[in-house]
Each structure stands twice: as structure tokens, then as C-alpha cells.
Amino acid sequence: MGEGAPVRTSLYDEHVSLQANIVDFHGFELPIWYSSITEEHLACRSTAGLFDVSHMGSFRFSGKGVREWLETVATQKCSDIAPGRCAYTHFLDHDGFLIDDMIFAVVSEDEILGVPNASMIPVMWDWFNSVLPKDGSIILEDLSPATSILALQGPKAKSICESVLGSHNHVGRFKWSLIGENPLGISGWIQGTGYTGEAGYEIFVPNEDAPTLWRALIASGSTPVGLGARDTLRLEKGYLLSGVDFASPSLDDNNVLHRDSWETNVPFGLDVEHDFIGRERVISHEPTDARLWGIKQLERGPLPRPGKSVEDMDGNEIGTLTSGAPAPSLERLGIGMGYIADVKPGDEVMIVASPRKKVRAVISRPPFV
DSSP, rough: OOSSEEETTHHHHHHHHOEEEEEEEEEEEEEEESSSSSHHHHHHSSSSSSETTTOOEEEEETTTTHHHHHHHHBBSGGGGOTEEEEEEEEEETTTTTTEEEEEEEEEEEEEEHHHHHHGGGGHHHHHHHHSSSSSSSSEEEOGGGGGGEEEEEEEHHHHHHHHHOOOGGGOTBBBBOOOOOTTTTOOOOEEESSSSSSSSEEEEGGGGGGHHHHHHHHHTTOOEEOOOHHHHHHHTOOOBBTTTTOTTTTTTOGGGOOHEEEEEEEEOOOTTTTTOOTTHTTOOOOTTTEEEEOOOSSSSSOOOOTEEEEOTTTTTTTEEEEEEEEEGGTTTEEEEEEEEEEEEEEOOEEEEEEEEEEEEEEEOOOOOO
């Protein structure tokens, strides 16, 4: 976001009425928690959590051959994604470094909707415009200012969604649909995606409809969840966080975060059989190069934190953590992720918590739960 006062989403007054602890997050005033991070985290895992993620962007790409065009700039084989389905992808710069990751939905043969990360909306707007076909055949629109996004996640998300919007508005995992007729009279679209690893939905509605939907979903049993639990939920599932687990060299001078899709070790969203911007770097690695791995503490001690070094059992530095936190679903066991070289799941390592304290840990392939 640009200079000036932080932006308030269309649900700001709802957060205030729930006495949320509100912070400035990438230029948006958003709740970090309502009751506590742990309570909200566990509610999402056991029942259903409701998130205001209206700080995320919403782009529309349209035109004949839009999937084929997107495929030339995305690591995902977009032409294989049928209308009505969603997929995950990375976008790399011309040197092969990851700029941003994104969930997108194929609406039709000629239309795609994508969700750039909050702080990356202007960056990705400029990037996409720089690689659009010169003949004007593909049109890019920013729907973000007029669109609110609510995420309903958890084992009871389906029953709550159906009680509020009707059973015909349910969509399965990584499916997309326009919102049909419903008791609230709201419009927009719904997709079976999220950032928690739980079943659920992300619901895109005009700003003016968001408070009505928010209140109805809470009245039907969902628990409001802030950004704090959103982070611990995603970490337990091993999901990347833009600006924390990776960053474009043009935006961040921390070269630990300058990575490509092979290095992030994400088991989906990468197809090296098609040509895309940045592919050369992705296919250049040796098997022993550093990749993003999960790490779990094996003993009590300072929790894993970003920037902490990882050593092998002989004391050689082999990597650096990028994310770390106590896992509420694992009785607050310390977990983290980082770029670590020449390891495999089950290998024991040491986290250098401080100059005088190292903590024994084990390499893991997420998810942790």
C-alpha cells in the first residue's frame, strides 16, 4: 500500500464491535486476535473459523486464450485447469526468483480470477501489465477496491455455509462458482480454497454485502479469527507466507528469501514440462541444494524463530529458518520452516537459538498436523 493512513476494510466496524485487537498489517487495519490466538486457532481446527481477508487482492484476466497466456508466466500448467476449478501457482521474475504465489480460478475459457497477496497487489499489477500480450488480447482488471473476501474454514464450515447461503452454494475443494440465489440476497462468487489446511471456502462479495454475510456466518456458529491464528494455522500446514518465506530481490535485500519454486519445495503448482518465465533457474538445481523443509523441536528450549541458523550434528551451518512458532494443535510444540541443505525427513539437526543455546530438532516434510 502507499503512504498515508491504513485502509479499513468494509468489516472494520464489525471487528471493533467484537473488541478485536487491531493492528496495521501491510497498510490495512485488521484484527490480530479477538479472544486469543490459541483459542481461535483451535476453534478453526475443531469447528469453524471466520476470517476477514479483504486485504488480499482480486484480479480479473480476460480474453481469448487467457489460460494459455497465463501459462507462459506461471509455474502451473494453466491450460490443464478446467473452467470451474481453482489452482495454485508461482510467478517468477526473468532471473527465476519468486515474486509472488497465487490461487486462481478458471471461470471460463476466456476468464480467470486471481488473488495476489496483500502487500503485492501493486507489484503484481505492474508485473502482469509488463508481460501482457502487446496486441491487447488479454485484459487485466483490479477488482480489489470493490471486493471483500471472507474465509470460512474448518470441519463445520460446510454446514454453516449451507445454513446461511443454501446447500446449492456449496463448492468442493478447489472448485469455483458464482453465488446463486440465497436468503441474504448477496452476490459474488465462492471457491473451495483457504489458507488453513481445513475444508472451507473463500467468499468474494461486494463491499456493501460483507457485513451482512459476516454477521450471518457468526450467528450460525463460526468463530471470528484474527491474523495471529491465521499465521499459526498456515504454518502447521507448511504453507508459504509471502515476504516471510520468500521475497523478490527487487523488494527485499535478505538473500535467504530469494528463491525459486524448486527451492520452496511446495509439492504442487510446479510443472517443469512447459515453458515459463524463470524456468531455467528452477531446473538448474542439484539434489543437495538448500530447500524449504519443516523442523520440529525434540526438546524444550527457545522456540524456532525466523533468522535462526540450523546446524548439522557436527556443528556445520546448513540453513536458516524463515518461519517459526509454537503449534497450538501440538500442545505448543516448537515448529518452523527454513532453507536447509542436504537433508531428508528424519535427520536430526540443531537450531542455534542464541550464542549460548542450541535446541535439538528433526527435519520434517510439512504438514505438521
